[in-house]
Amino acid sequence: MNNRWSDVEIKFIKENYLKMNSVVISQHLKRSPHAVKMKMKRLGLILPKDIVFSFMSQSAINRNNNIESKGEQNPNWRGGISKNNYHYKKLQIERYPEKINARRIVALEIRAGRLARGCCEVCGKSSAHAHHDDYNKPLEIKWLCQKHHNALHNSRL
Known part of the structure; x- marks a missing residue:
């Protein structure tokens, strides 16, 4: 044709x-x-x-x-942009120090070349996230794509 x-x-x-x-x-x-x-x-x-x-x-x-959902008409409106954006990150650091530390160690190891990003262990997709079963063992990770990582977390709810 x-x-x-x-x-x-x-x-x-x-x-x-x-x-x-x-x-x-x-x-x-x-x-x-x-x-x-x-x-x-x-x-x-x-x-x-x-x-x-x-x-x-x-x-x-x-x-x-x-x-329908701009500004004050949005049900999640909280009065504009927060003046203290770092406050939320600080809360995360205080609440979950082992999570933050495990993520930091993985990022440093990847940057140093001692750890390579893997493919999803379920489907083989190349864009994978590191998943920790135990944050006290930061280098024991599973590589999962976004879809399977979310599925793993949602099955625990």
């Missing part, structure tokens, strides 16, 4: 991009919505925001603008 855009297809996009969304145009041209969006971008056809919003539901618009 020829993937080149014909002059007729380009003309159709130019005439209809303000009236139809990319999904409808893609159905007419028998192309993927992504291909249509990319072609529109390459042609410099940028939709004005009011037209983009006309294709969207109100909840999608609010989600995009995050209107």
